[in-house]
Amino acid sequence: MHIDVLTLFPEIFAPFLSTGIVGRAHDNGLIAVRLTNFRDFTHDVHRTVDDKPYGGGPGMVLKCQPIFDAVRHLDANADPPPQRILLTPQGRPLDQQLAAELALQKALLIICGRYEGFDERIRLGLKPLEVSVGDYVLSGGEPAAMVLIDVVTRLLPGALGDDQSAADESFCDGTLEYPQYTRPAEFENMKVPDVLLSGNHQEVDRWRQLQRAERTRLRRPDLIPPAEPG
Ligand code: ADE
DSSP states (O other): OEEEEEESOGGGGHHHHTSHHHHHHHHHTSOEEEEEEGGGGOOSTTOOOEEOOTTOOSSOEEOHHHHHHHHHHHHHTOSSOOEEEEEEEEEEEOOHHHHHHHTTOSEEEEEOOBTTEEOHHHHHHHOOEEEESSSSOOSBSHHHHHHHHHHHHTTSTTSSSSTHHHHHSTTTTSSOOOOOOOSOSEETTEEOOHHHHSOOHHHHHHHHHHHHHHHHHHHOGGGSOOOOOO
16 A cells, blocks of 8 residues: 655654554555655745634644645656545544545555644645544644554555454454453462363353453443344
8 A cells, every 4th residue: 555644744754664563564565655745845935834824813724735736746646546634633533444444545645734724725625535533632643644554554464464363353343352361370369261271262252252242331332333223
């Protein structure tokens, strides 16, 4: 998958892109990430990317021109054009379902904002898919872009050492993951549940299913679909 990121702070991506599962996917060519600073698309001596909001008010607003020019430049070299994504708290909440949809794309173009926000015409003119990583306001889209790249990368075939591990995780079937243990069998008086030491795979599976259901009910009842009427 080809991933373009438009950002004013490309340098903050370096350790993220060279570490762990994302780092390996990057090394293996499973993902190719290109970082573009849209300040490079300004034409004035001050390299201005933002300006005061019309109508007054605090903060600065990201201007249309550098972002439009950067997107068009990247699009011109891409076939097919990448799925445009604008990171904003106003966007569609990122969940495993959206991640799975995005993982099917050949190419993504992720736009990270800073300051108070974007000129609305960036939304209207570039028609990106707007994505939020949660109901809070970040200082910029960059951490959100890393979340998005991470969650999509782990869904690409071959990204995880063992393909089963993505299928076993929380949310893959809309529920939370069961509790996990490793050696020793007892630590500070806390024992591993007997069933996990039993060697009975059927019993282990049953226990895990129950734990998933119970955890989801207690911690995230919002994830449980309402019962069918009738
Ligand atoms: N930019 C600032 N806050 C954000 C959020 N919650 N999600 C995505 N992008 C953002």
